[in-house]
Amino acid sequence: MMKCYEFALSALALGLSSLTLPVSAAPDSVNIGYQKANIFALLKYRGTLESTLEKQGINVRWVEFPAGPQMLEGLNVGSIDLAATGDAPPAFAQAAKADLVYLGHSPANPKTEAIVVPSDSAIHSVKDLKGKRIALNKGSDVNYLLIAALKESGLSYKDITPVYLPPADARAAFQKGAVDAWVIWDPYLAEVEASTGARQVRNAEGLVPHYTFYLASRKFADGEPEVARQVLDELSKLSEWANQHPTEAAAILSHSTGLDSTIWRTTLTRLPYGAERMTDAVFAQQQKLADTFTNAKLLPTKIDVRSASWSADKK
Structure with missing residues (x-):
C-alpha cells in the first residue's frame, strides 16, 4: 500500500587527499531504478542507453523496485541515481526530506x-x-x-x-x-x-494532468549533469521510437510485466511517451497536487516543490 514513507537519511564524509582539486571524471557506473511497467523498463530492454554510455566507460546497472515510494527511498539513500515515477511519490518523498531533483517529465497522460x-x-x-x-x-x-x-x-x-x-x-x-x-x-x-x-x-481529462517524472538524487544530478542530460536524451529518442512503434513497444512491456500484449496496445493508445525539461507551468501543477494532499491531510506537511529544481535549470 502506498503511504507516507519515511526516508532513511545518510551522511557522507568527504576527505581531501591533497590541496589541489582533481579534474572531474565521468562515473564508472550509473544506477537506475525501474518498475516493470514504466519507461525505464523499455529503455532497459532496448539497450540503447548502455550502447551510448559504454563508449564513455560507464556501465548501467538496473535495479527493480515494486513501486515508486520504495524507489525514491533508494534514490535518497544512494542505492540508485535515477528513477521515474508518477506525480504523487515525489511529493511524499520531499515531505520526508528526500534530497531529489526533477530532471524532466513526460507529456500529460x-x-x-x-x-x-x-x-x-x-x-x-x-x-x-x-x-x-x-x-x-x-x-x-x-x-x-x-x-x-x-x-x-x-x-x-x-x-x-x-x-x-x-x-x-x-x-x-x-x-x-x-x-x-x-x-x-x-x-x-x-x-x-x-x-x-x-x-x-x-x-483525469480536464481534472489533473498526470505526468511521469524523471528524477535524480541531487548529488548525482549536480555532480554528473552531462550524464543526466544524456539519459534524458535517450529517453526522448526512446519515446519517439515507442510512439511510432506501439506494437513492438507493447511486446516488450508484455514480456516485462506478464500482461497480454493486447492490454499494452490499449494502454499505449492513451499513453504518449516523451521527455521534456521542467517548466514553471509543470512545477505549478505539481505544487497544486502537493497542496491538495496537504489539505486532505494525506501529506504530513506543506512542501515547496520548486526546492527540488535541478541546478542546471536555474542557469
Missing part, C-alpha cells in the same frame, strides 16, 4: 487513469459515488484524481468511504463486489476493462 465501476453498476456519475466504497492506493496519483473528481461534482472526501488497497488486492475486491468502484491506472485499467467490462465513470 490523463486518459491513463480513471474511476471505474462494474458494467452493471447503478453508478453513472461521480455524484453517484456518494456513500460508496471506493478502492484505491492511498497517496497515489489516482488518489489525487479522486479528490479532484469529487470536488468537481460538489462532493468531498468525507462523502465516500476510501478502501486503501494495492492494485492486486483492489482488483480482487472489485471483482468480488466488495467495493463499489475502483480508481486505477494503466495497464491495470486496460486489463480490468478488457476482462470484466468495467466502465469508466470519470478519467
